[in-house]
Amino acid sequence: MTDFEKTRTMFDIPEGVVYLNGNSLGPMPKAAPDAMARFLHDEWRTELIKGWNTKGWWMAANALGDRVGKLVGAEPGTTIVSDSLSIKVFQALAAAMAMVPDRRVILSDDGNFPTDLYMAEGLMKLKDDGYELRIPNPEDVLDAITEDVAVVMVTEVDYRSGRRHDMAAIIEKAHQLGAVVIWDLAHSAGAIPVELGRLDVDFAVGCTYKYINGGPGAPAFIYVAPRLLDTVEPYLSGWWGHASPFEFDTSYHPVPNQITRMRIGTQSIAAFNLLSTALDVWDHVDMADLDRRTKELAELFIAQVESRCPGVSLASPRDADQRGAHVAFQFEHGYACMQALISQGVIGDFRAPDIMRFGITPLFINEQDILKAVSVLEDILARETWKEDRFQTRSKVT
Structure with a gap:
């Protein structure tokens, strides 16, 4: 059984802050400063170039x-x-x-995070071979998988509403019709149970700076099904994925039958060090326990907001099994309201045009935090604090 009171003590959150934004950037593990100091003083300073061998830097991406x-x-x-x-x-x-x-058809949806769509558009222009990007509503993706679709590329949890795609159903239909499926797990990894191996996923990608708490700009990850490891083409073919990188061959030959072929170039070992420290916290967590606790806290939050905060409406699915780990509410003046919340130490975030998002992260959030956040929101709405001029100007990052 996961001890969430123990994991709560492993994060350094400013006193008085209720942090409901781990869905955008996880908080700092308390062990991070000492871990970084050890890296600086006991690895980089003492080992210099030897660290690639003596400290395992070369294979850190795999580990x-x-x-x-x-x-x-x-x-x-x-x-x-x-x-x-x-x-x-x-x-x-x-x-x-x-x-x-x-x-020649790439299927996504209009709820996918825009950068995924931008990357698809750029790749289509680069290939210049008649590709089409289709982006139906998220609810229509399953029906939109047809025999002309090459790739289905979707984010499992909608970054706005928290709605979850049915991963098993999409994979089953796509494979039946000969399409390949890519899952973006940016709002899944460290948030909800995921079973890539059991569901026969082709490819998955995700980040580690949100729920996994690896720090701002923490490195991303890619998963490739075992059945594809010897044939998948690493189109960004950097020397780290070469079969014999230190022979300095002028032609690219990928590592055979290994995920290593998907490595590209030199990574930030400092960032790896911070990520490793965050993953130490996860050694104490069972994902099934996390899922149960997330749902309990989310249900409490929704019930309290709906009973005490008139004027806002639930934008997330009501069924907990159809949600990820963040809860979204719509409010016409959502940006200003979120700024008012943040000014009082309740930190969530805003997504245009009117979504206030709240990450439900049991590793460091408990019932008292939920109730405090709702009380602050209730007061802001009752007093119309959000109308103050200081909350109207939008920052570059919302």
Whole structure:
């Protein structure tokens, strides 16, 4: 049984703050400063270039990949950590398109995070071979999978509403019709149970700076099904994925039958160090326990807001099994209201045009935090504090 009071003590959250934004950026583990100091003083300073061998830097992408893989139900040796999520989307999509060379349709949805769609648009322009990007409503994706679709590329949990796609149903239909499926797990990894291996997922990508708490700009990950490891084409073919990188061959030959072929170039070992420290917290967490606790806290939050905060409406699915780990409410003046909340130490975030998002993260959030957040929101709405001039000007990051 996961001890969430113990995990709560493992994060450094400013006193008086209720942090409901772990769905955008996880808080800092308390062990992070000491871990970074050890890296600086006991690795980089003392080992210098030797650290690639003596401290395991060269294979850190794989080692961390396996640790992240445990959180998403991946088999050992199928996940690596490196680069940014946008790069991993591009990498997975290029490989998936090559697997279905006689088709020209990429299917996503209009609730996918925009950067995934931007990466698809850029790749289509680069190929310049008649590709089409279809983006129906999220609810219509399953019906939109047809025999002309090459790749289905969707984010499991909608970044706005928290609505979950039916992963098993989409995979089953796509595979029946010969399409390849890519899952973006940005709002799934560390938030809800994921079973990549059991569901026969083709590709998955995700980030580690949200629920996994790896820090701002923490590296992303990519998963490739074991059945594809010897044939998947690494179109971003960097020397880290070469079969013999230190022979400095002028032609690219990928590592055979290993996820290592999806590595590209030199990574930030400092960032890897912070991610490793965050993953130490996850060694104490069972994903089934996390899922139960998330649902309990989310149900409490929804019930309290709906009974005490008139004027806002639930934008997330009411069925807990159809939600991820954040809850969204609509309010016409959502940006100003969120700024008022933040000014009183309740930190969530806003997504245009009118969505206030609240991450439900049991590793460091409990019932008292939920009740405090609702009380602050109730007071802001009753007093119309959000109307104050200081809350009307939008910052660059919302």
